[in-house]
Structure formats: structure tokens, C-alpha cells
């Protein structure tokens with residue numbers, strides 16, 4: 001049903017992109033071959049086809065270059081940036097060779113306690129194989145041309161539920177820890193589960209980040225708040241046609257409606273519980 005709607009919207013989405021090109025930021029999590037379906041995992045074969053398509057049909061940029069471009073000049077063509085959340089080990093073993101093959105830059109948002117191997121994302125639970133990047137591997141990625149490391153907090157909490165001092169620590173201290181580990185400035189932050197309010201925006205700004213990404217769908221323009229950048233989530237459901245529709249913006253109106261509904265549920269007080277039990281990324 002959603003795909004039929006997106007197909008109907010496609011001509012209008014193309015027209016809008018032509019009239020007002022912007023920066024589309026893709027959100028990935030894992031690139032792996034799993035024995036079972038997992039919404040947040042894209043197979044290496046499918047990921048390779050997606051990166052090939054981006055490299056052939058779009059101008060793919062780093063987050064920093066994309067943000068610079070939308071603020072410096074009138075864009076003549078749409079830009080696409082690639083991001084990964086949570087710092088999974090397969091970002092190095094599976095995704096990196098494909099990114100390098102197609103010269104696609106990417107930003108990887110790591111959670112420091114996951115890198116310590118002291119905790120892991122609750123969605124996946126205990127695993128016989130190491131799930132998250134360790135600090136040596138984060139260092140390898142940070143030293144790879146085209147790869148940027150960003151912060152995804154210390155513990156991956158729902159920030160709006162925390163007292164202010166604790167939320168500040170998650171946002172600020174994670175930046176310091178990652179910078180000390182990789183010897184580079186960390187300019188970008190990623191809100192766990194995309195949950196944020198005015199306080200989180202302020203804390204991210206005060207902590208010295210240049211920009212932060214959310215899970216709100218859509219394209220980013222000069223007018224977009226850099227502390228609340230929009231992203232397009234790519235999931236295991238996205239076959240070649242769905243990926244093309246997403247990149248073209250044909251799913252944006254549908255996803256904006258769904259996101260508004262989720263935000264409204266949060267505002268009514270139901271969302272907090274729902275988010276904690278659904279283990280969103």
C-alpha cells in the first residue's frame with residue numbers, strides 16, 4: 001500500500017527535487033548476512049547494489065561536505081550522505097570494503113560503552129560473536145579516508161527521560177572520550193532512537209557539536225536546524241525499487257505523517273513507554 005502511494009507520489013517528488021535540491025542523509029545500522037529477518041540489517045549484496053546506484057546516479061558527499069554545500073551556495077543537484085548508527089563491527093568487516101569500492105564517504109556514530117564491550121544494543125542481546133566495534137577498530141575506521149566517527153552517547157539511553165546532568169554527561173562526555181581515543185575532533189552527534197526535545201538540542205549545541213542527526217524523515221536544506229537533521233532510514237525491506245523511491249523522495253510525505261503520529265503519541269505520554277519496549281534504533 002505504501003509502495004503504491006510512493007509510486008503515485010514519485011513524479012511530484014522528482015519535480016520538488018529538481019526545483020529545490022537538498023541533502024538527503026541515509027541512516028543504516030548493520031550490513032550482514034543473518035539467518036533471520038532483521039529490519040535494521042541490510043545484506044552485503046543489497047548494500048553493494050545501493051552504493052553502486054548512489055555512486056552512479058547521485059553526488060555522494062561526507063556529512064561535513066554536504067552541510068557546507070547547503071549553507072554555502074544554491075545547490076544545482078541533490079546530495080546524498082551515508083550514516084551508520086550504533087557502531088556495529090560489520091560496519092568495518094562488511095560495509096567498509098563496499099564503501100571503498102564505490103568511493104562512498106560515511107559517518108559512523110558509536111556508543112562508547114558498546115566500544116568498551118561493556119554493553120551492547122538491547123535489540124540484539126547476548127551474541128556468540130562480537131557485535132560492536134572495539135576501540136582499535138574505531139581507530140582503523142577513523143584513519144580511513146572518507147570515514148568520519150560521530151557520537152551516539154555513552155549508554156544509548158532515551159535522553160529526554162534522563163535528569164539534565166546525566167543527559168549532559170551522555171552528550172558531552174561521549175564526545176570527549178571518542179576524541180581522546182581517535183585523536184580527532186568529533187563534530188557530529190546522533191540522538192539514540194531519534195528522541196529529543198528542546199533541552200537535548202541545547203545540550204548538543206553547548207557541548208560543541210557542529211550538527212546532530214535525528215530520525216525525522218525528509219531532506220535537509222539551508223533552513224533546516226543543524227541540530228535536528230533529517231534522515232532517511234534504509235531497512236531490510238528496501239529492495240531495489242523501494243530504495244530508488246526512497247532516494248527520490250517519494251516516501252517522504254508518508255514517512256513525515258508516520259513520524260508526526262509518533263511524535264504526537266510521545267507528547268500525549270504514550271510514546272515513552274512504547275519507545276522503550278519497541279527497542280527502536
Ligand SMILES: [Zn+2]
Nearest residue numbers: 085086192281
Ligand atoms: Zn542507536
